[in-house]
Amino acid sequence: MSAIPYAATEVPEVLVQRQTPSGRIAMALAVLAMIGVAVMPLWASTGTIRSVLVLCCYIAVAQMWNLLAGYAGLVSVGQHAFMGAAGYALFVLAQTYGVDPFVAVFLSLLVPAALAVPIYLLLHRLDGPYFSIGTWVVAEVFRLTASNLPLVNSGAGMSLRVMKDYSAFERNIAMSLLCAGMLLVTLGGSYWLLRSRFGLALIAMRDNPVAAASQGVNVVRLRFLIYVASAVGCGLVGAIYFMAQLRITPGSAFDPMWANVAIFIVMVGGIGSIEGVLIGSLIFFIADRWFGEYGATYFVVLGLMTLLVALYARTGVWGLISKRWDAPWFPIQRKLVDSYR
């Protein structure tokens, strides 16, 4: 018996193309914008820095929600639970225990990480839409607990008085650097994640969880990891946002407004893409500045727009754009190109 010889097949030489011209331009612009944010005290007034900080918080929270709903299929309406938890952790560490506030910002991230684990183990038992309301209940539990907890001064809230040791200019520098860091971690981190092996698994899971599992993707573990990562990301936003606010109360810390904002931004911008988050954040930020004074009417329009997007244009603005022009800002696809050409 001799082994049947295989015909020598020639493997065609191909290159994997991962970047596109539009991607290179966008990446250069994104790096410039990130540097611009980091050096804000050189060019912007305190008021502008505040506005940019809020915009950065919108982008970061929306991207964290996008990671959950757009890729892991976990629709949470209670991510503000982790923002408030980290915010409170920062205040307790810095104000009560005298930890340096700029160290406490990072230490406080341990709290959402530690809370996210048991919460996910509890909530993942709930089916699809019930999971969402479960996350809302958890946020309510956090709010009511904070209102009853003497450690965080109960319902009266806390002030970050230790910040008075720093001059306004020093605080502006810190806020700008923290903002740039937050964008780097949430947006840059997501982009890096999506381009990695995990990204392939995530995109497969987004398109069809059952098919992804059959291809060897550990959907259960990946969902858990994404939930914890998103909780930590939201915690970072909360810590930075409330550090800038200098004041936290149970009502502001666990404000469902953040869930509304994240859902509006991601749904209108385009779910399952980083570009959509940027577009949605800009739309929301500008609309908030221009129409915020109309109060309730403005929110009626916002709610109806979310409803209409869910009914008629589920891919959002970016979905409509990318259907016409194939020019991704943050390309994540792998394209095989013939190297001889």
Add this chain to the structure above:
Amino acid sequence: MQWFDALVQGILLGGMYAQYALGMALMFGVMRIVNISHGDLVILLSLIGISIATAWGLGPLPVLVVLVPLAVLMGWVLQKAVLNRVVGSDPLPSLIATFGLSIALQNLMLQIWSANSRSLPGHGIESQSLEIGGIYVGLLPLIVLAVATGLTWCLDLTLKRTRFGRALRAASADVEAAAMTGINPRAVYAMATAAAVGILGFAAVFQALRSTVAPADGPAQLIYAFEAVIIGGMGTVWGAFVGSMVLGISQAIGFRIDPGFGVLAGHIVFLAVLASRPQGLFGKALS
């Protein structure tokens, strides 16, 4: 005695929650949809009822007679215009659509009725009480509990005995197989939502009678309904009823321990049930 009183008051409070929970259990059982604007619809109906009562000088019963058909119509329109387009295996579209609707409704109500708390004048019925075994029991909460029991019983019988109930159960078990046997799922869905929102018509009148309503109250009612359904076990009508009682009792006992602890006690019992018996008290264990 104090704790026995809390137990009785808790059961009566549970009667109110059961009226919210029934519709949610029905809609989830049939369509796998959770309507985030569930609580806002209660508040909207309450505010409409209060406006009707003050404009035409009606008592609670005539308001109920006007409000329930209006609620049925609202449910039918909601299904036809919104939910039929988003029902499917992916939970995201229905969640986002009803979430947007919820924000729009809350702010629309704020615009029309302002943020003030209002209540429905009950012409004395809200302050009457009976003494039973040394405990004073409000007449109105007793009526609420009786109506909740009646509604649960009617809904259970409808699902078990009538042609409509069979169609509903068939559509909930397997939509495609049901469609093959000549059931039009969209028509069944529209009737299910009409029934679910119709029950909210009762809830709206009683909610406005026994306490106050304000435009921002909706989400809390949604959460209570949701907790009751999960505690009782998804998909069973009597489960939702018993879940409401458990939630009501937990809150009433929590309020006796500390006024700041009442609502939180309900949430904690819900989380405890989720941790120890995720299928709910009456649900069947998942295979």
